[in-house]
Amino acid sequence: MNILGMGVISACGRGVDYFEKALNEGWKKPSEIEVPHLKNRKSPVYQVDLKDVSEKNLFKKMRRSDKLSKMAVVAASEAFRNSGLENMDKRTVGIIVATAFGAHVTTFNLLDDILDHGEAEVSPTVFSNSVHNAVASYISSALGIRGPSLTVTQFYFSFHYALQLSRLWLDEERCDYVLVGVAEQYGEVLRYIYDTKLTMAGDGIIRPFNFKPTYQIPGEGAAFFLVSKRNSDNVLCKFENILIGGGAEGPGPVDLDIIDTDGILADESVYERSLSKDVPVAAYSPVFGSVMTGSAFNCAAGMLMLKNQIRYGNPVKDNPHGLNILNDTRNGPVELIRCIRYNCYGSNAVIYLRKKSLAND
Amino acid sequence: MITDNIIITGLGVISAAGNNLPETLDSFSRGKRNAGKVSLFDTSLSYPVFEVKTFPEKNYPEGQRTLRLALIAVDEALKDAQLEDELSEYRVGVCLGTTVASQLNDLDFYKSYRDHGSASMVPVDRYLKGNLAEFVSRKIKSKGPSLTVVNACSSGTDAIGVALSWLNNGLCDIAIAGGADELNRVPFCGFGSLGIVSPDLCAPFDRDRRGLNLGEGAGVMLIETKGSAEKRGAASDLYLSGYGSASDSYHLTAPRPDGAGLEAAIHKALAYSGIRPQEINFVNAHGTATPDNDVVEGRALHRIFGPGVKILSTKGYTGHTLGAAGGIEAVFTCAALRDGWIPASIGFANKDENIPVVPVMEKTTINGCCALSTSLAFGGNNAALIFGRRLKA
Amino acid sequence: MQKNNGQELAEIKKTLKNLLIKDLSLEDITPDDIRDDDALFGEGLGLDSLDAVEIVVILQRNFGLEVKDLENRKDVFYSIDTLAKYVLENKKNGS
Numbered sequence: 086m087n088i089l090g091m092g093v094i095s096a097c098g099r100g101v102d103y104f105e106k107a108l109n110e111g112w113k114k115p116s117e118i119e120v121p122h123l124k125n126r127k128s129p130v131y132q133v134d135l136k137d138v139s140e141k142n143l144f145k146k147m148r149r150s151d152k153l154s155k156m157a158v159v160a161a162s163e164a165f166r167n168s169g170l171e172n173m174d175k176r177t178v179g180i181i182v183a184t185a186f187g188a189h190v191t192t193f194n195l196l197d198d199i200l201d202h203g204e205a206e207v208s209p210t211v212f213s214n215s216v217h218n219a220v221a222s223y224i225s226s227a228l229g230i231r232g233p234s235l236t237v238t239q240f241y242f243s244f245h246y247a248l249q250l251s252r253l254w255l256d257e258e259r260c261d262y263v264l265v266g267v268a269e270q271y272g273e274v275l276r277y278i279y280d281t282k283l284t285m286a287g288d289g290i291i292r293p294f295n296f297k298p299t300y301q302i303p304g305e306g307a308a309f310f311l312v313s314k315r316n317s318d319n320v321l322c323k324f325e326n327i328l329i330g331g332g333a334e335g336p337g338p339v340d341l342d343i344i345d346t347d348g349i350l351a352d353e354s355v356y357e358r359s360l361s362k363d364v365p366v367a368a369y370s371p372v373f374g375s376v377m378t379g380s381a382f383n384c385a386a387g388m389l390m391l392k393n394q395i396r397y398g399n400p401v402k403d404n405p406h407g408l409n410i411l412n413d414t415r416n417g418p419v420e421l422i423r424c425i426r427y428n429c430y431g432s433n434a435v436i437y438l439r440k441k442s443l444a445n446d
Numbered sequence: 447m448i449t450d451n452i453i454i455t456g457l458g459v460i461s462a463a464g465n466n467l468p469e470t471l472d473s474f475s476r477g478k479r480n481a482g483k484v485s486l487f488d489t490s491l492s493y494p495v496f497e498v499k500t501f502p503e504k505n506y507p508e509g510q511r512t513l514r515l516a517l518i519a520v521d522e523a524l525k526d527a528q529l530e531d532e533l534s535e536y537r538v539g540v541c542l543g544t545t546v547a548s549q550l551n552d553l554d555f556y557k558s559y560r561d562h563g564s565a566s567m568v569p570v571d572r573y574l575k576g577n578l579a580e581f582v583s584r585k586i587k588s589k590g591p592s593l594t595v596v597n598a599c600s601s602g603t604d605a606i607g608v609a610l611s612w613l614n615n616g617l618c619d620i621a622i623a624g625g626a627d628e629l630n631r632v633p634f635c636g637f638g639s640l641g642i643v644s645p646d647l648c649a650p651f652d653r654d655r656r657g658l659n660l661g662e663g664a665g666v667m668l669i670e671t672k673g674s675a676e677k678r679g680a681a682s683d684l685y686l687s688g689y690g691s692a693s694d695s696y697h698l699t700a701p702r703p704d705g706a707g708l709e710a711a712i713h714k715a716l717a718y719s720g721i722r723p724q725e726i727n728f729v730n731a732h733g734t735a736t737p738d739n740d741v742v743e744g745r746a747l748h749r750i751f752g753p754g755v756k757i758l759s760t761k762g763y764t765g766h767t768l769g770a771a772g773g774i775e776a777v778f779t780c781a782a783l784r785d786g787w788i789p790a791s792i793g794f795a796n797k798d799e800n801i802p803v804v805p806v807m808e809k810t811t812i813n814g815c816c817a818l819s820t821s822l823a824f825g826g827n828n829a830a831l832i833f834g835r836r837l838k839a
Numbered sequence: 840m841q842k843n844n845g846q847e848l849a850e851i852k853k854t855l856k857n858l859l860i861k862d863l864s865l866e867d868i869t870p871d872d873i874r875d876d877d878a879l880f881g882e883g884l885g886l887d888s889l890d891a892v893e894i895v896v897i898l899q900r901n902f903g904l905e906v907k908d909l910e911n912r913k914d915v916f917y918s919i920d921t922l923a924k925y926v927l928e929n930k931k932n933g934s
Contacts, residue, residue, distance in 0.1 A: 122563040141866075148864045149698070149889070176710070180693070187596065192549050195632060196556045204490050204635045206899050208862070209892045212636030213698050213824070217548055217596035222825030225693040231707065233714075234693035234827050235604055236596045238548050240577055246593045253611040259690075259714070274550075274559060278570050329591060430584075641892045641909055700888050737910070738888075 086252050086312050086324040087441070089170060089262070092163025093385050094138070094156050095306030095373040096131035100163050105389055107372045109414060112400040115289050115302050115374065122277050129289045131304035131374030132271055146226045151191045151214045154223040157182065157268035160307035161224045164264060168311045169319050179232040179260035180221050181251055183243035183267045185377030187217040187236075190272040220268050232260040241428035242329055243267070244380045245436065248312075249327045255314050266309030267378035279303055279375070283351055291375060292403045293346040293368030294410060296357055301348030304374015308381040310388075322391035325421065325437040336437055340419045341396065341411070342366045343383045345426040347375040355427050357406060364423075367411045371400040380426050384436055387422040391440045394419055449720060450836055452613050454684040455675055456527030456668030458519035458624075459777045461764040462496035462661055466522050467781060473763060474789035475809065481647055481659060481765065486511075487631050493643045496661030496765030497629055509569075510576050511662075512547040515770070516626035519664035520582055523622065527668040528680060532587050536674070539590035539618035540583040541608045542666070543601025543625035544769040547578045548594060551632045578626060590618035595769075599732070600691070600821035601625050602665060602772025603829040607689030609669055619674035624773025626664035633768060634660055640699065642736045648766075649793040650733035650759035651740045651805050658734040661765020665774030683836045684780050687721070687816070690714025694826030701738055701822055705746035708820065711828040712750055715818070719832045723750050726832070727814025728788055730779045732822045733759020733805070734766050735793065739822055744801035747820075756812065757805050762792035772821045776831055779819045783835040787811050844927070851923040858897050863890050875920045883918075891916060902926050 093100070096115070097107035107113065117127035138155040143162055147154065161180075165171050192215040198207040213219060218236040225234055233254065237243050244267050251263040279285070279301055286292070286300035312324065325336050342360055346353045347370035360366050369386045370379055390396055398414040424436040457467055462480040464470035473480070481494045498515065506514040524531055550573045558565035575581065583592035591612060595605040602625025609623035637643050637660060644657035669686055692710035694702035701708075716723060729751070732743055747757060760778050767774055782788045791805030815837055821829045856870035859879075863886065877883040880891070891909060894916065898904040904926065906912060915925045 122559075124563075148866050175695070176692075186550070187548060189550060192551050192632070193556055195636065196551065196553055197560075199553065199631070199635055200557060200560070202900055204631070205638065206896055207635045207639045208896055209636065209639040209641070209699075210863075210889060212632075212639060213889065215549070215632075215636070216545065216598050216824060218598050218823065218825045218827065219698060221597075221693075221827075222698050225695045225826060226697070229695050231693055231695045231710070233691040233711075234597070234825075235608070235691070238577065238594050238596050239580060239592070240574065243593070246591060249591070249617070250593075250608060250611065253615050253617075256615060257611060257718075274556065277559060277563075277565075278567070281567060282570075330589065639892060639896060640889075641895065697887065698889060 086255060086314060087316060088310050088321045088324065088388055089313055089317050089319060090164045090168025090311040091321060091385055091388055092160040092167055093308045094133055094160045095382060096133060096304060097372055099137040099159060101167055104385060108369065108386055108389065108397040112371050120273055120276055128276065129286065129302045130271055131302060133306050143227055147223050149210050150223050151188060153188050153268055153270040154220045156307040157220045158223050158227045160266060160309040161264055162228060164309040164311045165228065170317065173262065175229045176231045177261040178230045179254055179263045180224055180230055180234040181247040181263060181265045182221045182236045183247035183378055184217065184238055184269060185240050185243060186269060186275060187238060188215050188219060189275060190270050191215040193274055240377060241426065242434045244378050245327055245329050245434040248324060248436065249329065251312050261315065262311055262313045264309055264311055266307060267381040268307040269305055269376050269378055271303050271305035276303055283348060286348065290401055291348055291371045292401055293344065293370055294404050294406060294408055296353045299348040299351060299353050301375035304376045306373060308385050320441040321388045322441050323439045325439040327436050329434040330432055335423065335435065339364055339421045339423040341422045343387050343422060343424045344368045345380050345383055346370065347379055349375050349377060350429060355431055356425065359425055360408060362409050365409050365411045367399050369400060380424060384424050384438065387424055387438045390419050391422065391438055449687050450685040450834060451672045452610060452669060452686045453672055453675055453682045454667050454669055454686055454780055455680050455682045456523035457777045457780055458522030458526065459665045459774055460498060460515055460518045461663030461767060461774055462498055463763040465502055471781060477790060477792055479647060479763060479792060486629055489631065491634065491638055493638065493645060494647060494659055495629055496659060498662055509572055511628035512544055512578065512626050513576055513581055515628060515662065515664040516542060516578060516582060519624065519666040520622055523666045523668045534587040534589065536620050537590045537618045538586065538588040539609060539612045539621040540579045540588055540592040541595060541605040541621060541623045542578045542582065543595040543597065543605040543772060544578045544627050545596065545598060545601065545633065546627050546630045547576060548596045553631065582622065597827050598824040599768055600772055600823035600827045600829040601769035603776065603819065603821040603831055604691060606776055606831055607691060607829060610686055610689050613669060613671055620668065620670040622666060623669055624664065624666035624776065625770040627662055627767055627769040629660055629662040644735060647793060648735035648762055650735040650761055650791060651744060651798065651801055652794045653796040653798040655735040655737065655740060657736050659765040661767045663764060663767045663770050663774055665770055665777040667777060684784060685834050685836065687834045688715040688719030688832040690718060691827065691829040696826050699824060701742045702826065703742060705742045707826060708743060708746045708822055708828040709750060712830045715830040715832045721816055725816050726751060726818050727812050728756040728817050730775045730817065730819040731757050731759050732820050733761055735761060741800050743822060744803045748802040753802060755803065756810060757803055758788050758791035759805060775819045779817050779833050782812060783817055783833060786813065848923055848927055851926050852919050855919055855922055858901060862897055863893055873919060876918050879916060879918055902930060904929050
C-alpha cells in the first residue's frame with residue numbers, strides 16, 4: 086500500500102513543511118495556558134494555533150464546524166495537495182477517521198447547554214458537531230469525497246485498525262484511494278483527566294526514554310494519509326505491514342524503531358523490552374505532545390525520513406537506560422522503519438514503513 | 447455467482463420489543479409497541495421512547511447500560527452458535543457500533559468539574575475501560591481484532607461490513623458484529639432540538655409521519671467462515687453476502703435529496719454479492735419516520751427495485767436505536783429469511799404521494815433467499831448489507 | 840402606540856440579526872449586510888435546515904417563544920421582517 090500524500094496539523098504548524106521543520110529543529114517549549122483546576126499556575130500544552138485553521142475557501146461549507154473538524158479537514162486537504170492528485174474521481178476515494186476521544190470539547194459544550202438552558206433548548210448545531218462522525222462528514226463535504234466513509238474509535242490502536250482496514254478496502258476494490266488519519270483535540274476537561282491520572286511534565290519536557298515515571302503534555306492535531314495500491318511519482322513510502330496483537334513475524338531487519346512513548350501510560354517499561362541495541366530508536370512526541378492517536382504523527386515522521394533519506398535526531402535526548410537512541414539529525418540510508426505502540430494491557434501494534442521501490446507495487 | 451462462504455451461526459437481540467429473539471418475534475407477530483415515557487432519567491421532555499424495561503438476571507457491568515445491552519445480545523448470539531462465553535481457542539474479531547458508549551457525556555461528572563474544578567474519576571474509568579468492542583473482546587478473551595465503529599446511525603451496519611472484510615481477508619475466523627446503544631439524555635435532547643422527534647408513536651413511510659422515536663438495545667450476530675464452522679461442527683443456512691457504503695458529500699444532518707449516496711451503497715452491496723436487484727426478496731429499510739429520511743430512502747428503493755418490492759421498517763417496534771439499529775435490523779433480516787416471514791411495517795396507515803413505495807401492512811410470507819438491510823446516517827453515511835439463505839437442495 | 844411598536848420592531852430586528860450572525864456562525868457578515876426583506880433560506884442568505892432548527896432555539900432562549908411544527912411556519916421564517924413581526928406579536932400575546 087503506497088502513501089501518495091500526507092497532511093499534518095499540530096502545534097508545529099500546518100502542513101508537511103512545518104512538521105519537517107519541527108523535526109529538524111528539535112524540542113520546542115510548549116505553550117502555557119491557564120486551567121481552572123490548577124489555580125495560579127499555568128499548564129503546558131501543544132496546541133494548534135487557530136490561525137492555522139482559518140482558510141476561508143476550504144471552510145466555505147463548514148462555518149458551523151468545531152476545531153476538531155477544522156483540524157481534520159485541513160490535514161485531509163493537505164494530504165490531497167501533497168499527493169498532487171486532487172482531480173481524481175472522488176467516488177473512488179474512501180475516508181477512515183480514527184479517534185480516541187472524538188469531539189469531547191463539543192460534547193461538554195452540549196452539556197453546558199443542558200445545564201444552562203435546559204433540555205428543550207440545546208443547540209442542534211452543537212449536538213450535530215458532537216457526534217463522532219461529524220469530522221468525516223465535513224471532510225466528505227469539503228473535499229467532495231463520495232466513497233465509503235467510516236469513523237472508528239479505540240483508545241490505543243484505532244489508527245492501526247483504520248490503516249489495516251484501508252488496506253482491506255483497497256484489496257476488495259471498495260475504493261481506489263483511502264484518506265485515512267486521526268484527529269484529536271485538546272480540552273480543559275481532558276487536561277483535568279490527564280493531570281489527575283498521570284504526571285504532567287511541569288518543565289515542559291516529555292521524556293520518551295524515561296519509561297518510569299513518565300511525564301505528559303497534552304497535544305492536539307490531525308494527520309491524514311492518502312493511501313492506494315496505485316503508484317505515482319509522489320509516493321512518499323509504503324505501508325509494508327500492520328501487525329496488531331503480536332504473534333506474527335515482521336518483514337525483516339529494520340533500520341530504525343520509532344516508539345509512541347509520551348507519558349499517556351504511567352509505566353512505559355514494556356517498550357524497552359521490544360527494543361534491540363543494534364537498532365537505533367527515536368520518539369517524536371516531544372514535538373507534538375501526548376496524543377492517544379499519536380502513532381499517526383510518529384508514522385508521519387517515519388515517512389519523511391524514508392522520503393528524504395534523513396534520520397531525524399530525537400527532540401529530547403535524556404537516555405537513563407542507555408538505549409541506542411538517535412542523537413543527531415543526519416543523512417543516511419533508511420529502508421525499513423518499525424513504529425511501535427503498546428496499550429495499557431501490554432499488547433502491541435506495529436506498523437512497518439518501507440522506502441518506496443522504483444518498480445510498480 | 448452468490449458468495450456464501452461467510453455464514454451466520456448465531457443471532458442475539460434485545461430492545462423494547464423483547465429481551466431476546468423469540469420474544470421479539472412474538473412482539474412482531476402480535477404487533478406490540480412497547481413505548482412509553484422516559485423512565486431511565488428525569489426529563490422535562492415528553493416524547494415517547496422505546497426502553498428496555500427489564501434485564502435478564504445475570505451479573506453485567508454496573509453503570510454501563512450500553513455494555514449490558516451489548517453483552518446480553520452477545521450471550522444470546524454465542525449460545526445460538528453453540529459457543530461458550532470464552533473463545534480463547536479461536537481467532538475471534540469483535541466489531542461493534544455505538545454512539546453513546548463512545549462519548550464521555552456523564553452530566554454529573556461534568557457538572558461537578560464545572561462547579562468545583564474537580565470530579566470523581568469513576569465515570570472516567572468506566573468510560574476508558576468501556577470501549578464497546580475492546581470490552582467485549584477482553585471479556586471473551588478473544589485473540590482477534592477489535593474495533594468500535596462510530597458512524598452514527600449506520601454504525602451497526604458498518605460494523606458488520608468491517609467484520610465481513612476481516613473474515614474475507616483472513617484476519618479472523620469468527621466475528622462478533624453488530625451494535626448497541628442505550629437511551630441517553632444527550633441524544634434525546636439533541637434529536638429533540640433537531641426537530642425530528644415525533645410527539646406520537648412513529649409512523650415510518652406514512653403520509654402523516656412526524657418524526658422518529660428514540661429507542662435502545664443491541665443486535666449482534668456471530669459470523670464465521672464456512673471452514674471455521676465446519677471445523678467445530680456447526681452449520682447454518684444463513685450467510686452474509688455483501689456490504690456497500692458511500693457518503694453523500696452533502697450536509698451534516700440532512701440526507702442528500704437525490705438519494706445518490708444510498709443508491710451507490712446498495713449497488714456496491716449488490717455487486718459485492720454478485721446478485722441482481724430482482725433477487726432481493728425484501729428490504730428491511732432504515733425507515734426512521736422523519737419526513738426527509740423516508741422520502742429519500744423510499745425513492746431510492748423504488749429506483750433500484752421497482753414499485754413491487756416488499757419493504758418494512760421495524761423502527762415502529764424498537765424505536766430508532768441509533769448505533770444499535772444496523773445490528774438489530776441485520777438480526778431481524780436474518781430471522782425473517784430463516785423463518786420465512788416479515789412483520790407488518792407497524793405505524794404505517796396512509797400512503798404518502800411523495801413516496802413511490804408502500805411498506806407491507808400485515809405479516810407477510812417470504813420465500814426468496816436474499817434480503818437487504820439499509821442504514822442512512824447523520825453526516826451522510828449510507829450503508830447496505832445483503833443476507834442470504836441457502837435453499838435446501 | 841404605533842410609534843412604540845415601530846421602535847420595538849426595529850430593536851427586535853437588530854437583536855435577531857446579531858443573534859443569527861453569532862449563533863449561526865455567519866462569518867464575514869455584519870448586521871448591515873442582512874436586509875430586512877432578504878430571504879433567509881435558499882438563494883438569499885443561504886441558510887439551511889440545520890439553521891432553521893437553530894433559529895427555533897434562538898427564539899426559545901431569547902424571546903421565550905416556542906415554535907412547533909416548523910414545516911408549516913415557512914412564512915414566519917422567510918425573512919428578518921417576518922421573523923421580527925412574529926416575535927413582536929407573540930411576545931405580546933404571550934405576556
